Amino acid sequence: MRCKARDMRRLVHHVTWRDIPRLTLRLKGRVWPGHFATHVYPLVRHDTMLPYETLYSLWNAVRSVVARDIPGCAVECGVAKGGSGALIGRALLEFDGNRRMFCFDTFEGLPPPTSGDPDYERAVDWTGKCGGTVEEVDALFRRVGLTNYHLIKGKFQETLSATNTDLISVLHLDGDWYDSTKSCLDNLWDRVAEGGIVQIDDYGAWQGCQRAVDEFFGTRHIDVRLYYVNPTARRLIKYAPASGLSRGLIDSGRASPR
Ligand SMILES: C[S@@+](CC[C@H](N)C(=O)[O-])C[C@H]1O[C@@H](n2cnc3c(N)ncnc32)[C@H](O)[C@@H]1O
Secondary structure: OHHHHHHHHHHHHHOOHHHHHHHHHHOOOOOOOOHHHHHHHHHHHHHOOOOHHHHHHHHHHHHHHHHOOOOOEEEEEOOOOOHHHHHHHHHHHHHOOOOOEEEEEOOOOOOOOOOOOOOHHHHHHHOOOOOOOHHHHHHHHHHOOOOOEEEEEOOHHHHHHHOOOOOEEEEEEOOOOHHHHHHHHHHHHHHEEEEEEEEEOOOOOOHHHHHHHHHHHHHOOOEEOOEEOOOOOEEEEOOOHHHOEEOOOHHHOOEOOO
């Protein structure tokens, strides 16, 4: 509720005519509902913890990389019951049926946070929660018509380096904790294609996630600009180091203060 109030204040203070499409999204498709609101969101909404605008941003990320001919598969780290993965898979199916998707998770719920998580006391209560099984996710993916995907069970720290994904065009990080997010960036950032999109779900929700992101880009001296999706999620577009800056998509909202 606190997040929603902040969100509303942000909207009211900065509204311009250009914001109207975004505002209509905030109304969760109740105004001028489009294909996504009427045909895609309803397929996954009961199997995801993510809100409408985060899912819509993932949908647009896939549309954007396909439209710009950015090569590579989609990768999701943090699947739970599979809702956001199913959404990414549906987008691939709709915009480019040849791209594969890799989904990584323990499929046994959240591992414990570590001392790397500044909000450990709050986070530790979530250990073992947010679970979904391989069978559940597989059933959902088939139900929504997906065939071109791999579900990889185990901790990111072991599975990511052992899996050859080749180039990645869309990377969705939803692993909550410091160690989990760090492991994803350490293993996968170099595989993200230039022009590829990375969406980080927990940047505004868990301090460990934010810390892992800030440390990673700080250590690599990559001047990354994170764009606001909603109070928790951010996204960015990767540019070659020579261009100096990994910018967010122009259509994705305002840059978050970092
Ligand atoms: C918030 S849930 C994902 C929500 C999901 N994207 C959705 O649409 O509802 C976080 C997931 O990350 C997984 N996870 C977190 N850290 C992990 C790690 N180190 N290795 C494997 N899975 C991890 C958990 O098992 C959990 O399923």
